[in-house]
Amino acid sequence: LSLPLQAKMSRPVQARRLEGIDKNIWVEFVKLAATYSKVNLGQGFPDFPPPDFLKEALERALSREKYMLHQYTRVFGHPPLVKILAQLFGKLLGRDLDPLTNVMVTVGAYQALFCCFQAFIDEGDEVIIIEPFFDCYQPMVKMAGGTPVFVPLRPKPSKDRKLMSSADWQLDPAELASKFSKRTKAIVLNSPNNPLGKVFSRGELELIAELCVKHDVLCISDEVYEWLVYDGKEHVRIASLQGMWDRTVIIGSAGKTFSATGWKVGWTVGPDQLLQHVRTVHQNSVYHCATIAQEAVGQGFQRELELYGKPESYFVQLPKELQQKRDWLVQSLDAVGMKPIIPEGTYFLVADISEFKSDVPDVPNSEEPYDYRFAKWMVKNKGIAAIPLSAFYCEAHKNNYNHFVRFCFAKEEATLKAANDILQKWKQEKTSP
Amino acid sequence: MFFPSRIFCCLGIRTYQLRADVLSRSIRLSASATMAFRHKNTRRIEGLDSNVWVEFTKVAADPSIVNLGQGLPDISPPTYVKEELAKAAAVDRLNQYTRGFGHPSLVKALAQVYERVCGRKIDPLTDILVTVGAYGSLFSTIQALIEEGDEVIIIEPFYDCYEPMVRMAGAKPVFIPLRCKNDGNSASSADWVLDPAELANKFNSKTKAIILNTPHNPIGKVFTREELQIIADLCIKHDTLCISDEVYEWLVYKGNKHIKIATLPGMWERTITIGSAGKTYSVTGWKLGWSIGPQNLIKHLQVVHQNTLYTCPTPLQEALAQALWIDYRRMDDPGCYFHSLSQELESKRDRMARLLQEAGLKPVVPDGGYFMIVDVSTLNVDLSDVDEKQPYDYKFVKWMITSKKLSAIPLSAFFGPETKKKFEKYIRFCFIKKDSTLDAAEVILKNWNKQTA
Numbered sequence: 058l059s060l061p062l063q064a065k066m067s068r069p070v071q072a073r074r075l076e077g078i079d080k081n082i083w084v085e086f087v088k089l090a091a092t093y094s095k096v097n098l099g100q101g102f103p104d105f106p107p108p109d110f111l112k113e114a115l116e117r118a119l120s121r122e123k124y125m126l127h128q129y130t131r132v133f134g135h136p137p138l139v140k141i142l143a144q145l146f147g148k149l150l151g152r153d154l155d156p157l158t159n160v161m162v163t164v165g166a167y168q169a170l171f172c173c174f175q176a177f178i179d180e181g182d183e184v185i186i187i188e189p190f191f192d193c194y195q196p197m198v199k200m201a202g203g204t205p206v207f208v209p210l211r212p213k214p215s216k217d218r219k220l221m222s223s224a225d226w227q228l229d230p231a232e233l234a235s236k237f238s239k240r241t242k243a244i245v246l247n248s249p250n251n252p253l254g255k256v257f258s259r260g261e262l263e264l265i266a267e268l269c270v271k272h273d274v275l276c277i278s279d280e281v282y283e284w285l286v287y288d289g290k291e292h293v294r295i296a297s298l299q300g301m302w303d304r305t306v307i308i309g310s311a312g313k314t315f316s317a318t319g320w321k322v323g324w325t326v327g328p329d330q331l332l333q334h335v336r337t338v339h340q341n342s343v344y345h346c347a348t349i350a351q352e353a354v355g356q357g358f359q360r361e362l363e364l365y366g367k368p369e370s371y372f373v374q375l376p377k378e379l380q381q382k383r384d385w386l387v388q389s390l391d392a393v394g395m396k397p398i399i400p401e402g403t404y405f406l407v408a409d410i411s412e413f414k415s416d417v418p419d420v421p422n423s424e425e426p427y428d429y430r431f432a433k434w435m436v437k438n439k440g441i442a443a444i445p446l447s448a449f450y451c452e453a454h455k456n457n458y459n460h461f462v463r464f465c466f467a468k469e470e471a472t473l474k475a476a477n478d479i480l481q482k483w484k485q486e487k488t489s490p
Numbered sequence: 491m492f493f494p495s496r497i498f499c500c501l502g503i504r505t506y507q508l509r510a511d512v513l514s515r516s517i518r519l520s521a522s523a524t525m526a527f528r529h530k531n532t533r534r535i536e537g538l539d540s541n542v543w544v545e546f547t548k549v550a551a552d553p554s555i556v557n558l559g560q561g562l563p564d565i566s567p568p569t570y571v572k573e574e575l576a577k578a579a580a581v582d583r584l585n586q587y588t589r590g591f592g593h594p595s596l597v598k599a600l601a602q603v604y605e606r607v608c609g610r611k612i613d614p615l616t617d618i619l620v621t622v623g624a625y626g627s628l629f630s631t632i633q634a635l636i637e638e639g640d641e642v643i644i645i646e647p648f649y650d651c652y653e654p655m656v657r658m659a660g661a662k663p664v665f666i667p668l669r670c671k672n673d674g675n676s677a678s679s680a681d682w683v684l685d686p687a688e689l690a691n692k693f694n695s696k697t698k699a700i701i702l703n704t705p706h707n708p709i710g711k712v713f714t715r716e717e718l719q720i721i722a723d724l725c726i727k728h729d730t731l732c733i734s735d736e737v738y739e740w741l742v743y744k745g746n747k748h749i750k751i752a753t754l755p756g757m758w759e760r761t762i763t764i765g766s767a768g769k770t771y772s773v774t775g776w777k778l779g780w781s782i783g784p785q786n787l788i789k790h791l792q793v794v795h796q797n798t799l800y801t802c803p804t805p806l807q808e809a810l811a812q813a814l815w816i817d818y819r820r821m822d823d824p825g826c827y828f829h830s831l832s833q834e835l836e837s838k839r840d841r842m843a844r845l846l847q848e849a850g851l852k853p854v855v856p857d858g859g860y861f862m863i864v865d866v867s868t869l870n871v872d873l874s875d876v877d878e879k880q881p882y883d884y885k886f887v888k889w890m891i892t893s894k895k896l897s898a899i900p901l902s903a904f905f906g907p908e909t910k911k912k913f914e915k916y917i918r919f920c921f922i923k924k925d926s927t928l929d930a931a932e933v934i935l936k937n938w939n940k941q942t943a
Contacts, residue, residue: 070635070731070786070787070790071634071635071790071793072633072634072635072636072637072659072790073637074633074637075634075790075793075794078793078797079793081796083590083796083800084590084796087589087590100587102586102587103586104583104586105582106582106585107585112579112580112585115579116576116579119572119575119576119579120576125562125564125775126775127566127567127572127772127773127774127775127776128562128563128564128773128774128775129560129562129768129774129775130775131547132541132543132544132547164622164777164799164802164803165799165800165801167798167799167800168798168799171797171798171799175532175534175535176531176532176535177529177531177532178532179532179533179534193797193800196797197797200797201532242529273528273529275529304529316585317585317586318585318586318587319584319585319586319587319588319801319803319804319805320585320803320804320805321799321801321802321803330529331529333531333539334530334531334532334535334539336539337531337535337538337539338535340541340544341535341538341629341651341654341655341658342625342626342629342655342798343622343623343625343626343629343777343799344623344625344626344651344777345623345625345774345775345777346622346777347622347775347776347777347803347806348775348776349575349775349776349806350803350806
């Protein structure tokens with residue numbers, strides 16, 4: 058070989074679609090938690106196991122080998138799973154759903170989001186994202202060549218209560234309306250909302266729905282926390298509002314529904330005229346999803362459909378348990394001077410850490426938002442992992458709400474107790490010289 | 491509605507009233523509903539909606555049909571593989587998210603196995619990405635490294651997803667066919683070769699990558715060192731990438747050796763090598779695959795991965811890691827599944843070839859993989875009365891499914907638009923099937939001429 062051997066490709070190798078999307082908060086914060094944390098309330102996953110009936114469903118599937126469970130199943134979703142999803146969501150939406158055309162299974166809700174953006178967002182399209190937002194929406198919109206347009210939830214402090222609720226964070230209707238332009242292709246709705254825990258009310262959803270209809274805009278509705286709703290609140294599905302079924306893709310997650318985030322089974326539900334394009338992306342990117350996980354999740358749903366509304370239903374028990382944990386953590390944080398915002402849903406809560414600023418002095422002209430520095434300091438020095446709230450804001454708005462951190466409370470009692478002990482000790486250190 | 495109504499406890503303060511003017515609102519909504527629904531597909535997926543598998547797996551789903559079409563085993567995966575999954579799922583924390591780019595124990599196991607095979611150090615954290623099947627690796631690689639303005643060379647026949655994936659990335663596929671050496675009289679996959687001059691002509695300054703598939707689906711060709719060197723020389727000369735789909739790497743039959751193009755001089759730095767748990771362990775339904783390459787390329791695949799699905803399922807990755815360790819420890823043993831599977835398949839290959847020959851056909855005996863292609867012209871099945879505007883082989887397979895209860899895949903699905911017509915008489919059979927399935931196929935083939943259509 059007479060040519061000089063290149064050590065690397067000599068020209069730029071990566072595609073332009075990767076520009077600006079290489080950073081990811083989880084890569085950094087998961088590593089920090091793994092290295093330093095004694096109590097991990099950071100990344101959103103339960104430290105308790107999935108329910109027994111789900112584990113048993115998997116064991117049964119493995120031991121019986123009913124079908125060829127270790128081989129490919131139907132591309133758009135394992136038949137027993139899409140059938141039960143169509144049944145369940147049909148009931149919830151008050152509609153007849155076809156399992157083959159109105160449901161598609163994905164590798165987690167994450168992949169469902171990816172398929173939606175790739176299916177519907179072209180270069181130049183605008184996508185409205187409500188802040189604070191689950192961080193992947195922005196890079197996914199960018200990767201599809203779209204332009205994210207941000208509109209914040211704004212806190213309205215209530216004078217008659219000590220602690221805020223996630224319901225106190227609201228969209229300004231006029232501000233929201235101003236974000237819709239003729240280039241707006243879609244709005245991403247996440248209710249219950251990660252990280253705040255806000256459960257959008259029917260009235261708030263109707264406002265969004267009217268704008269979608271008026272401007273002929275799609276709604277990508279991330280409802281992964283649909284069952285985690287507290288204090289008797291109702292999770293209203295925007296697709297059930299007038300004019301919305303035809304323009305909404307609903308996204309759900311077995312990981313969140315059944316406390317099994319490691320199974321990575323999600324789904325999209327919507328009209329065939331939209332799902333057909335989501336299917337095209339899916340068949341050209343991932344193709345099949347793992348069969349066994351789908352089989353077990355299908356059985357889990359079968360059980361839940363039979364027990365729907367009954368006290369033994371996991372959809373009743375899980376929110377009940379998590380509400381207690383929420384209240385526990387709220388109390389814990391409040392007692393030490395962190396100001397939690399009581400979430401109406403999800404297993405996250407956000408707390409104002411302004412009282413603890415003296416521990417982590419502000420650095421003028423710092424590149425990093427204050428809460429990033431605080432969260433890093435806290436995990437290294439106190440062993441509690443949490444996520445800075447500004448991670449859920451676009452670059453331009455990162456400093457607007459930079460004195461909050463997000464805690465995950467889907468944790469065993471022992472974990473929450475350990476967190477409480479650390480927090481109490483921290484408070485004592487602050488008050489005594 | 492299904493559930494009883496509830497009394498809602500609103501914690502927040504409403505900042506606006508529901509509009510009382512319901513009538514005018516409903517008029518506005520119905521006017522909007524008559525607006526033309528403008529939400530069509532994005533440009534990137536234009537024309538990519540049809541898919542041969544979606545069409546043919548539907549048709550062959552009937553259990554009375556002997557299914558030699560889609561490439562999935564009906565043999566059982568090894569017991570220890572299934573056992574490892576049961577063990578993994580029983581561990582609580584293995585039911586939650588793991589490391590995004592690949593479960594730690596899995597990337598470590600992969601690094602060990604491939605260090606052994608490649609003879610070079612592989613960093614499990616920077617040189618490997620675990621994906622949802624090899625399919626996911628192909629997608630991540632193409633999305634990471636290919637874009638509008640690029641050309642990508644695809645060798646025909648090709649695993650059908652390469653073309654739509656390249657198009658979805660906005661790039662132009664440039665096809666080059668494997669040509670049969672002996673004027674169409676082929677007994678072996680080794681007869682199908684690239685013309686070096688023709689190949690060299692396909693490379694230009696826009697060429698970003700070439701996709702290589704060895705062992706090859708559908709022909710079963712195992713590229714020789716000399717053939718790979720020709721490709722490597724061109725990649726280096728034109729500074730292009732090589733995307734090497736090696737999912738059938740362990741399925742290589744006597745007299746043949748699987749060579750990794752990434753091990754040729756100058757190639758590690760520009761090659762992404764793709765592997766598959768589904769094909770390695772006969773567990774296509776696990777959908778785990780991997781990309782291995784230099785950090786400066788893999789890091790871009792990792793960026794795609796973190797923006798598409800983030801993590802792969804944990805218990806499946808853990809089980810795969812344990813299975814790999816078991817086989818890594820006995821890699822020099824014939825009992826190692828990497829070797830024993832190809833032995834098992836070789837006899838099935840020989841049997842399949844015999845059955846087709848006895849039916850008067852001339853199968854192309856593959857040197858690797860678990861597919862076999864055959865020219866069905868000698869069967870003289872007249873389908874001119876079938877109205878559908880599809881290639882002959884599509885019509886033939888559909889006819890064979892309904893009238894003979896035997897399924898295969900039409901080969902023209904694996905060709906680009908210009909070459910499709912030349913291979914209309916070929917179909918592909920999959921032989922990773924249990925004995926009873928091959929017995930049933932034998933009966934059908936033996937009785938082929940006895941029945942009239």
